[in-house]
Amino acid sequence: MFRPKIIGFICNWSLPIGMDVASSGIIHGYPKIRIVRVMCVGRIDPTIVLETFAKGADGVLVIGCPSPDCHYNEGNLQAERKIKMLKKLIWLTGLEPERLRLDWAYAFEIERLAEIINDFRNRVTRLGPSPLTGEKPDVNVLLNMKAAKAAAEDFRLRVSIGRERELTEKENVYGEKISQEEFDALLHEIIEAEFIRHKIHLLTQEKPMSVKEIASITHMKPASVLNHIVDMRRKGMLTLDHVEKTTPLYKALEVQ
Amino acid sequence: MAVVSCASKNKRRLPPCRVACPAGVNVQGYIALLQQGKFEEAVELIRKTMPFPAICGRVCFSPCQDACSRKNIDQPVGIRYLKRLAADVEREQGRVEPDPVPKTHSEKVAVVGAGPAGLSAAYELAKLGYPVTVFERMPELGGMMRYGIPDFRLKKYVVANEIAYIEDLGVEIKTGVEFGEDVQLDALLKEGYKAVFIATGTQLSMKLRIPGEDLEGVFHAVEFLRHVSLGKSVDVGEKVAVIGGGNTAIDAARTSLRLGAKEVSILYRRSRKEMPALPDEIEAAEEEGINLCFLVSPKQIIGEAGKVKAVECLRMELGEPDASGRRRPVPIQGSEHTYEVDMVIPAIGQLPETSCLPSILLDERARAISVDPLTLETKIPSVFAGGDIVTGPASVIEAIAAGKRAAVSIDRYLNGKDLGTGREEEIEETTWVKEWEKITKKPERYAAPNVDIGRRKVSFREADELLAKVKELAMFEARRCLECGPCAECLESEGLCEVDKAVVDENLCTGCNVCAIVCPFVAIRKNEREIAQVDENLCKGCGICSASCPERAITMQRFADAEIVTNVVAALGGETI
Numbered sequence: 001m002f003r004p005k006i007i008g009f010i011c012n013w014s015l016p017i018g019m020d021v022a023s024s025g026i027i028h029g030y031p032k033i034r035i036v037r038v039m040c041v042g043r044i045d046p047t048i049v050l051e052t053f054a055k056g057a058d059g060v061l062v063i064g065c066p067s068p069d070c071h072y073n074e075g076n077l078q079a080e081r082k083i084k085m086l087k088k089l090i091w092l093t094g095l096e097p098e099r100l101r102l103d104w105a106y107a108f109e110i111e112r113l114a115e116i117i118n119d120f121r122n123r124v125t126r127l128g129p130s131p132l133t134g135e136k137p138d139v140n141v142l143l144n145m146k147a148a149k150a151a152a153e154d155f156r157l158r159v160s161i162g163r164e165r166e167l168t169e170k171e172n173v174y175g176e177k178i179s180q181e182e183f184d185a186l187l188h189e190i191i192e193a194e195f196i197r198h199k200i201h202l203l204t205q206e207k208p209m210s211v212k213e214i215a216s217i218t219h220m221k222p223a224s225v226l227n228h229i230v231d232m233r234r235k236g237m238l239t240l241d242h243v244e245k246t247t248p249l250y251k252a253l254e255v256q
Numbered sequence: 257m258a259v260v261s262c263a264s265k266n267k268r269r270l271p272p273c274r275v276a277c278p279a280g281v282n283v284q285g286y287i288a289l290l291q292q293g294k295f296e297e298a299v300e301l302i303r304k305t306m307p308f309p310a311i312c313g314r315v316c317f318s319p320c321q322d323a324c325s326r327k328n329i330d331q332p333v334g335i336r337y338l339k340r341l342a343a344d345v346e347r348e349q350g351r352v353e354p355d356p357v358p359k360t361h362s363e364k365v366a367v368v369g370a371g372p373a374g375l376s377a378a379y380e381l382a383k384l385g386y387p388v389t390v391f392e393r394m395p396e397l398g399g400m401m402r403y404g405i406p407d408f409r410l411k412k413y414v415v416a417n418e419i420a421y422i423e424d425l426g427v428e429i430k431t432g433v434e435f436g437e438d439v440q441l442d443a444l445l446k447e448g449y450k451a452v453f454i455a456t457g458t459q460l461s462m463k464l465r466i467p468g469e470d471l472e473g474v475f476h477a478v479e480f481l482r483h484v485s486l487g488k489s490v491d492v493g494e495k496v497a498v499i500g501g502g503n504t505a506i507d508a509a510r511t512s513l514r515l516g517a518k519e520v521s522i523l524y525r526r527s528r529k530e531m532p533a534l535p536d537e538i539e540a541a542e543e544e545g546i547n548l549c550f551l552v553s554p555k556q557i558i559g560e561a562g563k564v565k566a567v568e569c570l571r572m573e574l575g576e577p578d579a580s581g582r583r584r585p586v587p588i589q590g591s592e593h594t595y596e597v598d599m600v601i602p603a604i605g606q607l608p609e610t611s612c613l614p615s616i617l618l619d620e621r622a623r624a625i626s627v628d629p630l631t632l633e634t635k636i637p638s639v640f641a642g643g644d645i646v647t648g649p650a651s652v653i654e655a656i657a658a659g660k661r662a663a664v665s666i667d668r669y670l671n672g673k674d675l676g677t678g679r680e681e682e683i684e685e686t687t688w689v690k691e692w693e694k695i696t697k698k699p700e701r702y703a704a705p706n707v708d709i710g711r712r713k714v715s716f717r718e719a720d721e722l723l724a725k726v727k728e729l730a731m732f733e734a735r736r737c738l739e740c741g742p743c744a745e746c747l748e749s750e751g752l753c754e755v756d757k758a759v760v761d762e763n764l765c766t767g768c769n770v771c772a773i774v775c776p777f778v779a780i781r782k783n784e785r786e787i788a789q790v791d792e793n794l795c796k797g798c799g800i801c802s803a804s805c806p807e808r809a810i811t812m813q814r815f816a817d818a819e820i821v822t823n824v825v826a827a828l829g830g831e832t833i
Contacts, residue, residue, distance in 0.1 A: 007824055013291075013735060034827035036820060039756065042774075043799030045817055052824045071735060072798040074776040082803070108732055155768075158806035162770030 004058035004124040005133070008033040008117065009049075011041045011064045013071040016110050033061065033117050040064070041102070042075030046086050046152040046161075049100065053090070054145045056133045059099045059124035063116065066104035076104065081164050085191060089151060092195045093144035096127050147199035154194045160187055196220070197228050201237050201252045208241035208249035271741025273335065276323035278657035279376075281305045281312075283320050283335055284741045290338055290734035295345040300352060302339065306656045307379040307422050308372065310347060310414045311401055313340025316653050317534055325740040333736050341730045347417055356426035360385030363450035363670045367391070368435050371399020372652045373455035373643025375422055376659025377666070382425040384667055389428040389449075391439060397429060399457055400644075401652060403482045404504070406511045409537075412485075436612020445638065451666045454613070454625065454634075455643040455659065462605035464499065468557030469602075473564030477508040477603030484511055493598030495519045497567050499554055500603035501531040504649075506538060508601045509546050520546045521595065525553040525572050525585040553585065555592060557600055566594045606649045617641065624648060631665045631675040632658065640665055739796060756797030756814040758790045764809030771801035771810055 015037060038044055041064030052060050062083060070076040079102060087097040101120050105113045131138035132145065151157055164183060171177045178186075200214055211229065215222040229250055232238040241251035273283035282305060286298040302309040313336055324332030346352065365381050367374045370392035378388045396402050398415040423429060433439055435456060444452055461476030463469060473493060475483075477500070483490050496517045498509040501524035509520045522541070524531060527550045531538060542548060552569040559565055571591035574583035610622050617634050619626040625641040627634050632642045642658030644650055668675050758771075758780070767786035772778075779794035780801060788810070790801075802810045802817070811817070 005828055007827055036823045036827055038799070038820065039815060040798040040800060043803045043812075043815070044820075045803040048817060048820055048824070051821055052828075055821075055825055055828055057824075057828060065735075069735065072776045072796065072800065073738070074774075075798055075800050078774055078800050078804065106732065107735070108729075153808065155806040158804065159768055159770055162768075162774055162804040162806060166773050 002125060002129060003032075004121060004129070005056065006033045006059040006061060006117075006121060006124060007052050007057045008035050008061045008063065009038050009041065009044055010035055010062075011071070011075070012037055012039050013065050014063050014105050014107055014113075016107055016113060033121070040070070040072045040075035040079075042070075042072065042078035042082075044079060044082065046082050046089070047149050049086055050089070050145060050149040050152055053095060053099070053130065053132060054142065054149070056130070056137075058127075058130045058133060059101075059120060061117065061120050062100075062102045063105050063113070064102070066106060069106070077165065081161055085157070085161055085187065086152075088188065088191045089148045089195060092192065093148050094138075094141050095130065095132075095145070098123060099127060099130065143202060144199065147195055147202055150198035150201070151191070151194035154198070157190055157194050160190055193228070193231075197232055197237065200225070200228060200232065201255070204238060204250050204252040208251040210244070210247045210249050212247070214250075271739075272323040272325060273320035274741065276319040278319070278651075278654050279306045279660060280657075281320070284737065284739060286342065287333065287335070287338065287734045287737045288739065290342060291731060291737070293731050295342045296349070296352065298342045299346040302342075303421070306376060306653075306660070308376075308401075308418050308652065308656065309339055310343035310418055311372075311410060312653055312656075313337070313343050314410050314414070315401075315405055317651050319653075325738050326736055329738075334733050338730055338734055343418075347414070351417060351421065354421065354424050356424065357382055357385055359387050359426070361387070361670065363387075364389065364448055365666060365670075366444045366449040366452045368452065368454045369399060369456040369643070369645075370394075370397040370419075370429065370431075371455060371457050371643060372401055372655035373457070373659040373662070374399070374453065375419060376656040377453045377455065377642070377662045378427045378659075379422045379425065380660055380663030381666060382422070382427045384663070386667075386670075387428070389430060391433045391435060392429065392431045393434045395431055397431065403485045404478065404507075406481060406484065406507050406514075408510065408514065409507065434612075441614060441636075441639065450638065450670055452639045453659075453662045453666065454617075454639065454641040455645060455655070455662075456608060456612075457644040457655075458606035458608045458649050460607045460609055461602065462607055464554060464557075464602045464604065466554055466556050468559055468564070471557055471559040471564050472562050473559075473598055474557060474600045474602070477504045477601050478606055480508055480601055481511060484515070490515060492517045493564070495595075495597040496521070496599045496601060497595055497597040498522045498601045498603055499567075500524065500605075501526065501533060502603060502605075502649075503533045503537060504606070505601075505603035506533045506541050508603050510541055510544060512599070512601065513544055513546060517599070521549055521597075522546060523549045523552045523554065523567070523569060523595070525551065526574065526582060527551060530574075530582040549595075551585065553587065554600075558594065564598055564600055566596050567600055568592055568594045606644070608645045628676075630679050632662045633665060633669075633675060638669065640669075756799065756812050757792065758795055758797070758799070758801050758810050759813055760788045760790060761809045761811070762787050764807045766807050766809075768806055770804055770806055774800050774804045776800065 041062050044062060049060055062079065064076045064079055065071055067076055083100065083102040087100055090100055091097045103116045105116060131141045167178050168180050168183050196218060199218060203209060203214060203217060211222050211225050215225045218225065229238060236253055237255055238250050239253050241249045243249070271284045274280060277283065281302055286301045289298040289301060299309050316336055318336040321332045321335045324335065326332050361384070363386060365386050365388045367378045367388060367390045370390050374390060375397065378390050381388045394403060397419045401410060402412060402415050441452065459478065461478045477498070480490065492512045492515045494517065496512045498505050498520065501522070505522055509522050513520050528548070551572040553572050555568045555570050557564055557567050570587040572585035572587055575586040576584055578584040607623060610618055613625065615622070617625045617636065617639070625634055625645050627641050627646050632640045634641050640662045642662045643655040646658065647654065665675050765787045767782055767788065769782060771788050772780045772782065776798065777794050777796055779791045780788050781791070783789040797812065799812045799815060802812050
C-alpha cells in the first residue's frame, strides 16, 4: 500500500502545546507526518517548498496560526499569498497543486490538527506517489520543478508577492490602488512568464536550441516563445549561439 | 517561545506593561514563558522582581493590563489572571523551595512590619546576603494581605505559601513583637542593627466624627476585617450599612454578606465614577446583591437603647474638583433621610499608628512618616520607611515597590554609597506600533471561568477560582501578547529563549524596500545608503523578511533557509513510516 511522505511545516505557535518536537521530527501518537518546525509560516520561502517537492515529498502541509491570532500578526497573511502563488507554479510543473495545502490551527486544537493531517494524508494517498519520488523521477517534471524554483527566486516575482498587500490595500504615491482581481491577473501573467523563461533558460543550458524546438517541448506557439526569447536576450539570460542554415539557435547565458 | 532578538541589551527600553508596573515586573517575559506552558519558570521569573505572584495575581489593580498594547486591537491580555494561574499551578505542583542565601554581609537589618512592603524589603535584602530580622506584632505574617483582605479574595494559605518562600531564603521572623512597646527604635539601633526599615502600614480606621459613632453596632472596617480574619466571632446585623467607596468598603460589605447579613448597602458620598474601589470588585458586590447608594453622606447614627437603629444621611451633589482631581461632594441642605440599619461599618480611610514612633520621623500633620521619595530615607540616618505609613493606604504592588526601593537604599547605605545617584532610571517606553485597524476580527478575551454566584455567597470559596483545566486556555491567552516590547525583555540570559535575528547582506541588497513592507514589527528601515537595516531592538526573528527578500539578501542567523532544507531532507530520509 502506498504510504505518502508528507512534510508538515508547522509554525512554532501552532505546534501542539507540550510537544517538544526538535527542529525536525515526527510527532508521536499523531497521524504520520514529518514535522519541520518554522518560527512563522510567513517565513517559508517559496523555494523551500519547491525544494521539498524536488527532494521527493508526496505532499506539503503548511500550518499556521488562524487570523488574527498570528503570533507575528501578519505572518499568516504573508504565507497565504506565497502559497497561492506556489499553487499556480506547481500547477505549471505538472504536479497536482492539491499536494500543497495551507491550513490554520491553534496550538491547543490537537484534534483539529489531527483531522487536518488525516484529511490531507487521505487526499495525497488518493493522488498517489509524486512523479518526483522513487528510483526514476519524471525528468520532465523535475526540469519543470527546477524552472519553478528559479522563477520563485526571480526578483520580479518575489517583489510582486512582497508588495502585494501594499499594492492592493494601500494607495501608491499617485493615489492609485490596484484591485485584487487586477493584481491576481497581473501576477498570473508574471508567474507564467517567469516560469517559461526559466524553463527556456534551463533547456538552452544543455544545448543551443531553435524557437521551433523549444516550442515543441514546451507546447507553446513559436511566436510567444520568440517573444520570451526577445525579452530574455534583453535581460541577458540568453544569446544567439549560431545559425544553422536559416534557423538561429539560442544558448543560455549565466545569470548574475 | 518568544523569539526576542537580542543583540543589544539596552535595558532602558521597556514595553508598556513593565513601565506601568510600580515594581517593574517583567510581564512580557513571563507571558512569553506561559505561551510555552512553562508555569514554574514564569513564576521564578516573577520572583526575580517580587515575591508575591499569587497575591498580586488576585488583588493587584493591574496597571500593566491597563497599559497593554493589545487594547488597541481588542482587549488587553489578561495579565492578572495569567499571573494568578501560573502561581497557582506552581503551588499545586509543589512550590519551589529555595536554598537559604548565604549571609555574605555582616550588617544586620531590622524590618518592622511584615506587610507587603516590609516583606519585600526583607526578601530583596536576604537575596543580597544580609541577615534580616522582621518584627511583626500580629501572630501571622502578611499585614493587610492577611488581616485586611478577606478570604474570598485572597486565601490565607496563598499568603502563607508566598511568605514561606521568603522564610526559606533565611529571613528571621519574630511575631508578636509590638513595636514601641516590646522593642524600641533606639534599642534596635543599639542592639546592632545597622539599618531599620519601618513599614508598619495604616492600622487605624479613620473616624466619621459624627454623633452616634460610639453606639453598639458601629464597627470600623479595618477592625471588622481583622476580627473576621482572626477567626473571632463577629455579630453582623440583619441590615448593614457600609460607609465609603474604596476596596475596604467593598470587602467589608461582601464579608458581612457572607457572615449572614440580609441586606447590605454601601453608602458613598460621590458617584460611581469616583469610587476608588476596583471596577471588578464593585461589579462582584453588585452581583451578590449589595445595594450601592451614591451621593449620600451620613449626618448622624441614630441609636436606641445604646444600639444602632438607623443612619441619617444627607444627599450630596458634586461640585468643583478637589486636590485629588475628583469632584468634591457638597451636601444639599434639608435633604436628610434615614436608612434603617442595625450595623454601620465606616470604611472611609485609614491612619497609621504614630504613637510608637519618634516624632522627628513624622510629617507636620503627624499622619505619616516623611521620607525622601527617591531613597525612602527618614530624618534619622539608617532609618528608612515605606509603604502605607508613608503614602497612606495604597495597593499591594505599590508597597512591594517601596520595599524594593528601600532595599536598594539600605544596601547602598551599608556599603557607604550615595543613596540618590542614578536611581531614576531613564526609561523609554517602546511599543510596536503598526496599523492596528488593519486587523478586523476582534476576538474576546479568553475569560477565566467564574464560580457561580450562589456558591460565592454561602462559602468562603475564592470568588473566581481558576482550575487546572484552564491551563491550556491560559497558554492561548498568553499568546495574545503582541510582544510589543523589544529586546530589553530578553530571556536569553536566563537560558529561556532561542535567539534568531535577520541579517542583511549589504552587497546583495538593492534597497527595494520589500522587507520593510512585510516586516510586522517595523524593524527594518533603509539607511542613508539605501540599504536595508535591521533594528535589533525590534526584530523578533520571525523570518518573514528573509522569505520575501527579492534579492535573497536577508538570511536568518539561526533558522536559515539552508537549515530548514536540511531539516526537510532529514525528515524525508528519516525512518520509513
